[in-house]
Amino acid sequence: MKQDISKIEDIQLMVNTFYGRIRENEILGPIFNNTIQDRWPEHLAKMYRFWESILLNGYSYHGAPFPPHAKLPIDRSHFDIWVGIFNNTVDDLFSGPIADEAKYRGALMANIFNSKIEIIKSKQNN
16 A cells, blocks of 8 residues: 655655656656756755655745746646646555645646746737
8 A cells, every 4th residue: 555745755756756757758858858957966856845845844945936937938738748747656656645735736836837937928929
């Protein structure tokens, strides 16, 4: 039986597995790899802190997660793929209320980021 997300090692497993899958995805992989380049260890460490803060009340993340995404060549279809990979990763590894919260928060974040990007694009086109 799968356990719930309960410690930093679980967050690290989730993040490492998820971004491993992202890097291999034919649509998202090139975007992430071109943007992050050789800074993957730094990015993963930041994502550990981000998800630890959200799911385990670790308060280790400080920053603004949206700005790095604002100028990427992405739209709703990219976020849909991202959410699918994220949810599948969480479901493959964990089960429980915190795992459900991770999926909820991931989908919520994707919707907010997509909405902000759409607003930015619409202002640029006017």
